[in-house]
Amino acid sequence: MSNNEAKIVFTPSGKRGSFALGTSVLDAARSLGVDVDSVCGGRAMCGRCQVNVAEGEFAKHAITSKGEHLSAFGEVETRFAERRRSFKPGRRLSCQATIQGDLVIDVPAESQMHRQVVRKSAEHRDITLDLYFVEVREADMYEPTGDVQRLLEALESQWELPDLKCDSTVLPGLQTALRKDNWQVTVAVYKKSRVIAVWPGFKQDAYGIAMDIGSTTIAANLINLTNGNVVATDGIMNPQIRFGEDLMSRVSYVMMNADGAADLTSTVREGVNKLIAGLAKEGGIDVDEIVEVTVAGNPIMHHLFLGLSPVELGTAPFALVTDAALDLGAAELGLEINSGATVYVLPCIAGHVGADAAAMILAEEPYLLDEISLIVDVGTNAEIVLGNRDGLLACSSPTGPAFEGAQISCGQRAAPGAIERVRIDPETLVARFSVIGSSDEPGFAEAIDAFGVTGICGSGIIEAVAEMYLTGIITEDGVVDGSMSERSDRVIQNDRTWSYFLHDGVQKIVVTQNDVRQIQLAKGALYAGVKLLLDKAGIESVDRIRLAGAFGSHIDTKYAMVLGLIPDCDLKNVESAGNAAGTGARIALLNVAARGEIESVVRKIKKIETAVEPKFQEYFVDAMALPNKTDKFPKLFSVVKRPEPKVAKNDSDRPRRRRRSKA
């Protein structure tokens, strides 16, 4: 080795080489293929290339010998340190520090391009988008080329990105962006092939939206694509509700109105734009900084958001326009974000099993496990997935809206004022319950004072019916037993049937015989769907159960099993999957490999259409009855029977107090 060279070793990679004195540490790393991030191209602007001079004899020498082995901490780094808190003491900018002698350099995790994001071990950040800072050659009369051509030339020469294309959506704003900050711009490049956005000057971050469009709620996360962090989270009511509460009434609206599909499409897109604007505001960013969106949703929401008529989905054979994943432009969907933004729509599985189910599967990854998973998202239709690494089955079952509190006499949505937890004293038959809402929330106390308990939501009605069954108020056939009225004035007559009187406040909250029947119908449908998949799979039980969606997050899994919503399974293996569809959309946003994965998994799923399965009706009728208590639930009884109502939560971050309970 000549006297003008020095050895350098990078950790953790262990890569090493010799370089001429004066070579920047970043250039050395690059030429060895060491993974060091840099957005600004070595201009000491982004701070992504920070490194540590490592410990150890070899390295100490570098530190202690008055900077001989590494160039002195110079003016550029001092200025950068003053400006940026993220520049940790002791660190150096590898683009500025030059090799002056033998060195060991440690590249911290956050300076590596492919950082791990925490959510779970399988989630690896591998986004579609990269930001590049470039200085573009000025327009020149002597060499008249287009601004785009000089931009692409700069990306090629400064970042070694040949053969890029520039999206036409970038063109209208390009000239202004280039001239605003002296021909310096930050460029968003999609999949290393297309320029999709250009901003004046240096810019560190770009943002994405992961969205689940439900019939009732549209939920979205605003995510910093640079580090995978969730910047803001919000949800709104789907404004399509004014055209009908449930999916079929919206399809009917489309069938009966010439512009029906267009109305519903523009309505949901307006809602989405409002939601995104709110998220941007909350995150303190401009909507123009949002360059990528991923979308999940049930088939009808999927079609309406995309501007496709859902009419064929309303009748057999329930044909989707397309079941494939889609890569679209934000502009064609009318999204008010960066005009070059891309929109990835997850694939649908079948006419009743949508991109939300695909997202849920991506979040839960049953296809990677040996154990057999049952994953259920309960809405107006339950989407049911069963299987393991050897294969997946999926179907949808028409549970109806009872689980969401609809078609129940005192039913209501899960909203402040609704009963969500119920315990009935087996002696007195008097109920104790908890109500959704928190005294910390503005207006809550006033609302309760004025309106009292307003109704009973999905999880509340399940617990009420289950407790009525456990306490003998209803029989295995689901009949409210009038003879119980002799023991308690809580069992009351109501025309020719009997009801259970749950609460007497500002409003009377009663569970009627018909309410019990509705729950029986819903749980019968759900269980029949599950049973059909078990049949098709040739198995009788599952190893784990995940309950997804809003209902799945609220329901007490023990009560679900008491009522027979789900098959027997060790209770510790039954869990809520939270908003699995939203999680799946987020994974797809941050990990392009996950997109290919779910597309391939979805193609291989065996789809079962319950409507054409002769056994479905039979299972449905069988599953209407309540499970035999003495045979099946001794284990559950001991768990369920006596505990106090737990403090309920409708949002894991907010504290909430139980407001009222009566004994």
Added chain:
Amino acid sequence: MSNNEAKIVFTPSGKRGSFALGTSVLDAARSLGVDVDSVCGGRAMCGRCQVNVAEGEFAKHAITSKGEHLSAFGEVETRFAERRRSFKPGRRLSCQATIQGDLVIDVPAESQMHRQVVRKSAEHRDITLDLYFVEVREADMYEPTGDVQRLLEALESQWELPDLKCDSTVLPGLQTALRKDNWQVTVAVYKKSRVIAVWPGFKQDAYGIAMDIGSTTIAANLINLTNGNVVATDGIMNPQIRFGEDLMSRVSYVMMNADGAADLTSTVREGVNKLIAGLAKEGGIDVDEIVEVTVAGNPIMHHLFLGLSPVELGTAPFALVTDAALDLGAAELGLEINSGATVYVLPCIAGHVGADAAAMILAEEPYLLDEISLIVDVGTNAEIVLGNRDGLLACSSPTGPAFEGAQISCGQRAAPGAIERVRIDPETLVARFSVIGSSDEPGFAEAIDAFGVTGICGSGIIEAVAEMYLTGIITEDGVVDGSMSERSDRVIQNDRTWSYFLHDGVQKIVVTQNDVRQIQLAKGALYAGVKLLLDKAGIESVDRIRLAGAFGSHIDTKYAMVLGLIPDCDLKNVESAGNAAGTGARIALLNVAARGEIESVVRKIKKIETAVEPKFQEYFVDAMALPNKTDKFPKLFSVVKRPEPKVAKNDSDRPRRRRRSKA
């Protein structure tokens, strides 16, 4: 060869092989790689696969032996013959006729897929688009896939087109199209890679538009893409004219109004849509059948049509947003044609030399010739191209609008009532002239009676000034010689200068000293641009001159040379190129290879910016003077001096009579 096989020879290719008896002639052709067209996939619907049983001993045997060597003319062919006049007697549908013995089959030119289109030898039809008729598997609950997936599956299995993508613009109408004609559809596939349109049932033809967007006129052809025929031709005034007659006043409008660019963009697009709707009506087709558009235009029209601000083009360094050719979607440009239609925009050359010049170069192909061509398109700016196969130079020169009749005292557009041809009697100095218009046109006679001769258009003012020069009314310096008033009362005083009195009708038509100056300025600019290019090329003369555009089509090339608009050149090598930009757009529409060709040629053109060339101003001043008559024009004089005014044409198809001439 077994007894169950027969030999078949195809002409003109000479390809031959043996096939099992009963094989269809089309299948045999396909397996031998013989070029036989078919759109319907052998269903006897398109009639493209017609063949002749060839003459000759071998073949006669086939004909005379009672059809033994070819299957009998069956029911299917009889039905087809009744329906289609294009099925010529004696021909057979190769998809229906089967091999029964040895045969010679002739494939006529029109049954070959890559037919030549006539315009000129270099134009070869090689379009981006193919139509395929397919039968799609119905939606099936037992195998729930999307309609798109079954469509792509049909294209793969029936046409061997794997890996096609389907544009998202196709999705909204797909389900209706599939169900309208029993799951049979015709599909337009772009560049063998993308499904861009789907129509119910069987469809033979698809259409394209080739368009040149000029500052004054938007001209377009509607073309049947299947056979290259021009179905309809039309032009409209560019409705942007209400924002300013010339380009710079439109750029000013954009600079002074916040929504100026958007106004101008929506205005030109409205005009284009109106023009296209008119063409479709004239051609008897639906706009939904138009699936491809090619666009040429000067840089400012190009930018405004694309929704790009032209502001940077208004001032040095005249930077284009992009100089590359663009492939866009009709939807993003707001074109009211098939929503999946593609739009190809020709490349621009420089800030002043646009996609219209590129189209002109494609039409004229100077880059293929040994001879040196000078091609000039005269508008408010003259776009000038010089060179041969060794290289091309291009520039733009600010001629101003005088050549279009603007800024001339009695000037007007080339429209009915305008003087377009002028001869001055050298003795009496009285003018004879012809006027644009035809007595065949409704309202022409009435207009002339009511308004008389209304003015003088571009070609008229050139001839007037040239004749004034030739007859001595003006000097070489361009001064109207007052002393001539002694010879004729046609030379009249007008303040301190002299004018020539051309015609005294309802309106007085006069050529003033200032008019002569305007023409001198315009021709000085044009000639200076040409001279600059000659300089740069290091040459003094050219082998051929082509004058393009409306002005180039109307001008009498001899007078152009008398005035010194163009350099000396053998008159027989000076020709009008007609609407060369429109022709270039048409070539690009029909020939995808031509797109690559012009893109590559444009990249190699040397661009000269006249505004920064020190010599330009000098040449400009020099070129103001009129050429020396005695030195340079003896040859021209003998040609020019005495002929009768020719019958002028403004449209090659319409007959027109000279209306008035005075002696």
